[in-house]
Amino acid sequence: MMTATKPGAQLPFAGAGNFRDLGGYPTVDGRCVRRGLLFRGGCLDALQSGADQALLQSLHLREILDLRSAGEAAAHPDPPLPGAHYRRLCGMCYPDGGEMDYSPRGIERLNAEKAAFERAVGHTVHDFDWFCALYREMPFGNAAYKELFSLLENHRVPLLFHCTCGKDRTGIAAMLILLALGVSRRDAVTDYLLTNVYRRPVIEGFLHNKPKTEWALLLPVEGVSRKMGEGALDAILEKYPDYDSYFAAEFGLTPDKLAALRAFYLEG
Secondary structure, three states: OOOOOOOOOEOOOOOOOOOEEOOOOEEOOOOEEOOOOEEEEOOHHHOOOHHHHHHHHHOOOOEEEEOOOHHHHHHOOOOOOOOOEEEEOOOOEOOOOOEOOOOHHHHHHHHHHHHHHHHHHOOOOOHHHHHHHHHHHOOOOOHHHHHHHHHHHOOOOOEEEEOOOOOOHHHHHHHHHHHHOOEOHHHHHHHHHOHHHHOHHHHHHHHOOOOHHHHHHHHHHOOOOHHHHHHHHHHHHHHOOOHHHHHHHHHOOOHHHHHHHHHHHEEO
């Protein structure tokens, strides 16, 4: 099996970028996340070549957790992968459980939800600031993330969790996993921001001819924003005294269970 040689490095798929092994990151207690168990990426329908298929199969995936909406998954379905159990649970949902998606009907609801948010705060809100607010809600009551941590706790690995581009729903999930395993916040955020390295050609193409004053606000369309990612983590510490308390409350990871999780996924 071919794996990344340094923490956060891409796996060499030709058809898709931003596909990574979470292994290799050091923890604050001097251990290291095991390689070859936890993978993050985008949708799999772009992996068409024989070489890409061979590399994907070499990961020996046991579970694939698709964090996309039903509409996204229907438009670009993950091909069946021998030996891997597939499940889809959208990583961004409304309070009533409805999935956030970008179909015409989905855009109508997004616009309606934003209008309701603006009425609640009493002023017009830029899309960037509204999505920052949405990101702050992602760590809480998230059924997809609960399923993800259940798979981790039950050692259903090697595991791939992914969304469309492997940056937003996947990026927040990856930070939570790394924090749960004892990786520093700094390294977890670094992993999150690597999306902007691996998607740089796409980002630069999108921002071409856009006013430079708008780049920071437009970047999250094809990349990720530190403000959005850090905001999600800040929201946790505004509600809980520390991350371990959050993992206990949200995912049932008591100190003993968290220690067991780290014993399995860490080495050294």
